[in-house]
Amino acid sequence: MVNYPNGKKTFFETKSKIKHTKENVVYKNRGMDFESDINLSLEFFDEQGLAIITKRPTPINVVHVDYTKGARITDAYFEKQSTTDYNGVYRGKYIDFEAKNTLSKTSLPLHNITTHQISHLKKVLKHGGIAFFVISLESLNKVYLLDAQYVIDFFENKTRCSIPLSDIIEKGIEIKQGYMPRLEILKAIDEAYFHEKND
């Protein structure tokens, strides 16, 4: 590997550390940084000219900026995201999703999902966008796309305080894991919303 003087690595160099066999990928994913895998997948889709979906920056409330130090922020705090984490455009459609992961072997707790997010996703659906959750079931090493409407209904009926894993598996579309992209999110969207089966 080339060591650049500034210590920066290119996209491909970062990746080259991971061995490419399927077993290695699955093993790596077991303790994976789920968010990082989503971000790398989106970066890959962008580079390949397939879709432009970006992560919204975490909103930060800036209290004080020290201009004597070149606009350095010296006091600030994190704010809650009032929307979802990801949005963009794919195949002419507005895409909006939130990522959630659970270590549970039985269910995804609803307290992981905020009323703000539910409200936002309802609006997205109302205006004709595509909205869903990308859910990592870490205990099973599986990732699923679950349509927002299903989660909204579940959230609003409140008969249970968590969505059973069996429901996610039954109602969702599995997002296949691989090397590049790490997560085949677009293929899952094709299957869920464009009625195209990709194997």
Add this chain to the structure above:
Amino acid sequence: MVNYPNGKKTFFETKSKIKHTKENVVYKNRGMDFESDINLSLEFFDEQGLAIITKRPTPINVVHVDYTKGARITDAYFEKQSTTDYNGVYRGKYIDFEAKNTLSKTSLPLHNITTHQISHLKKVLKHGGIAFFVISLESLNKVYLLDAQYVIDFFENKTRCSIPLSDIIEKGIEIKQGYMPRLEILKAIDEAYFHEKND
């Protein structure tokens, strides 16, 4: 006006300070906080169930967080937005735009627009989204929607280092100003992309 103990004002109270005659609105807009007017307009569209378009938070690189003070950020700096400031969904279409204002009486300097933004907008168009600039010509007290493709062509040809105001007026769609919403952005979108004339 009711003074709440915490000093917060509701959406309508904030607005109630401004007198409602057309003259007053125009006068106020002359030195207006253009970004705030866009944000209030988008908030209005959201409340009215017309569209859901949000401002991306400013990306901030957090260097240090003091957890003894309840996750207070004590060192951080602003990063450049690598995309545009606004995106969302309206009438089933993905919407993406950047706001620019100029005090110049003759032209909008291109150095106000970054190559990152141009690159992002090209991708949006490629994937079937609607992309444009909302440009405030402060010297004329007028606001225009200008399709991103026009700006991209101008930027890439680089025959000039600024877009003449006369071009913006000729090629753009005027965004009417009023009380609520402050800026009739959706009507301008209807006219530019849905071929509906709103007067």
